[in-house]
Amino acid sequence: MKKVFMPLVMVAILALIPFVGVQYAGLSYLFGVIIPYTAIVVLLAGFLLRLADWLRRPVPFRIPTTCGQEKSLEWIKYDRFESPHRFWEVAARVLFEVLFFRSLFRNTKAEIHKDANLAYGSHKWLWFGGLAFHWSLLIIVLRHSRFFFPMVPGFTDLLSHVDGFFDVTLPTFYITDAVVLVAITFLVFRRLNDAKMRLISLQTDYFPLFLIAAIVVVGVFMRYLTRLDIMPVKDQMLRLVNFSVDAPGDIGALFYVHLFLVSVLAIYFPFSKLMHAGAIFLSPTRNQCNNSREKRHINPWNTAIKFRTYAEYEDDYREKMKKAKLPIEKQ
Amino acid sequence: MEVMMKSRKLLWLVTFAAFSIVVALYVFRNGEAELSQKPLARVSAIDSTKCIAPKEFMRANHMQVLQGWERSVVREGDRVHIASNGSRFQKSLGTCLGCHNNRLFCYNCHSYANVKPKCWNCHLSPMETP
Ligand code: HEM
Numbered sequence: 001m002k003k004v005f006m007p008l009v010m011v012a013i014l015a016l017i018p019f020v021g022v023q024y025a026g027l028s029y030l031f032g033v034i035i036p037y038t039a040i041v042v043l044l045a046g047f048l049l050r051l052a053d054w055l056r057r058p059v060p061f062r063i064p065t066t067c068g069q070e071k072s073l074e075w076i077k078y079d080r081f082e083s084p085h086r087f088w089e090v091a092a093r094v095l096f097e098v099l100f101f102r103s104l105f106r107n108t109k110a111e112i113h114k115d116a117n118l119a120y121g122s123h124k125w126l127w128f129g130g131l132a133f134h135w136s137l138l139i140i141v142l143r144h145s146r147f148f149f150p151m152v153p154g155f156t157d158l159l160s161h162v163d164g165f166f167d168v169t170l171p172t173f174y175i176t177d178a179v180v181l182v183a184i185t186f187l188v189f190r191r192l193n194d195a196k197m198r199l200i201s202l203q204t205d206y207f208p209l210f211l212i213a214a215i216v217v218v219g220v221f222m223r224y225l226t227r228l229d230i231m232p233v234k235d236q237m238l239r240l241v242n243f244s245v246d247a248p249g250d251i252g253a254l255f256y257v258h259l260f261l262v263s264v265l266a267i268y269f270p271f272s273k274l275m276h277a278g279a280i281f282l283s284p285t286r287n288q289c290n291n292s293r294e295k296r297h298i299n300p301w302n303t304a305i306k307f308r309t310y311a312e313y314e315d316d317y318r319e320k321m322k323k324a325k326l327p328i329e330k331q
Numbered sequence: 332m333e334v335m336m337k338s339r340k341l342l343w344l345v346t347f348a349a350f351s352i353v354v355a356l357y358v359f360r361n362g363e364a365e366l367s368q369k370p371l372a373r374v375s376a377i378d379s380t381k382c383i384a385p386k387e388f389m390r391a392n393h394m395q396v397l398q399g400w401e402r403s404v405v406r407e408g409d410r411v412h413i414a415s416n417g418s419r420f421q422k423s424l425g426t427c428l429g430c431h432n433n434r435l436f437c438y439n440c441h442s443y444a445n446v447k448p449k450c451w452n453c454h455l456s457p458m459e460t461p
Contacts, residue, residue, distance in 0.1 A: 146445035230444040
């Protein structure tokens with residue numbers, strides 16, 4: 001249980017730091033300018049370095065994970081997307097994986113039944129919860145673009161409109177806010193609910209969930225309960241995207257909690273499992289064509305070996321072999 | 332195994348209890364909103380000659396004030412706003428807009444911050460008045 005409570009306590013402390021810092025120590029410059037800039041630099045540099053590191057690793061052989069017939073002879077039907085052999089097929093497979101989590105859709109669950117039979121069954125909850133979580137986060141982040149552009153891009157305006165479809169509460173309730181909270185709750189309880197999952201879950205599995213939950217909860221508080229004054233927030237964000245280092249105006253301390261937790265998330269990102277966001281594109285098991293039958297792949301860093309063929313051997317020893325009455329291929 | 336089953340049951344129990352509490356809070360929240368039968372309290376007329384609170388306060392908190400007005404008028408029939416200095420105002424958009432009568436008074440900041448409350452779903456927007 002320490003594995004669960006430690007991250008929880010850490011997130012609570014992280015949330016308290018900016019609150020105390022801004023409310024009682026007046027450190028709004030630190031939390032509104034210095035830390036956000038630091039966070040974005042660490043995120044971008046860290047992300048790129050991790051990608052560069054992965055790209056540098058040689059992958060000489062084809063190791064894609066497939067679950068379909070590989071392309072071989074003309075008259076054998078092959079499976080384009082389960083065993084892709086062209087670039088665009090690979091790209092489509094990666095894209096569908098990223099957008100719809102296809103491999104999670106195949107998730108199964110093993111159970112021992114009362115009569116001691118082992119049974120496997122389809123188990124779509126993780127797929128569904130994960131999809132709800134990621135899509136909601138994406139939509140929320142896209143909606144946030146209204147803080148960073150002087151004129152809000154029409155696309156995200158439409159998105160906010162659709163998201164606020166129910167048109168209840170003031171300001172309008174966004175569906176994704178509820179969906180993401182339900183999804184995070186599910187994802188946490190999924191780990192807590194099962195002995196096997198409890199065993200394999202680490203602090204680093206709970207921490208990002210709690211951190212994102214805290215960001216969302218604080219955001220929801222600001223929007224629906226304390227009704228934050230947006231004007232100075234927008235001023236400040238426009239300053240940040242214009243690389244200005246001017247001090248922020250008078251913004252509520254709760255906003256700094258939101259911003260600081262987001263900064264922590266950004267800094268944590270390149271060092272953690274959250275890098276799966278970049279890694280999914282670079283996984284050799286996903287981004288390679290399965291074309292080993294079409295094309296010979298030679299390991300480029302094999303040391304050159306001098307081979308000696310049997311014909312050469314015979315050339316060297318022909319006379320001796322004749323004398324010893326050994327059979328020879330070429331007279 | 333026994334312990335596991337117990338903790339699992341407990342978990343469900345806690346989840347269910349939390350859920351019930353939220354639902355209960357939501358349901359009984361309306362208790363206070365009994366439609367009042369008393370006649371609407373009114374100030375005699377709309378007075379738009381002075382502000383109900385200092386500018387800085389209103390800039391940051393007008394949404395809270397207006398939301399409070401909406402609730403207390405619609406649910407409690409209380410139309411009188413008593414300012415901190417004791418003066419009384421009619422809880423009406425007209426009280427504000429009577430003096431802040433620039434057609435773009437709301438629009439300017441709201442479009443900058445991309446804040447789109449749905450006031451004008453029912454009320455007549457200053458942008459729409461002739
Ligand atoms: C991973 C990044 C972030 C997540 C997941 C997140 C999440 C949320 C959520 C769920 C809300 C509730 C209202 C809504 O859905 O729009 C919210 C509100 C808010 N967020 Fe974020 N946020 C993030 C980053 C940021 C950043 C970088 C800023 C800096 C400008 C920010 C500023 C705000 C503000 C000002 C509100 C209140 C909006 C309102 O009152 O309408 N958020 N956030």
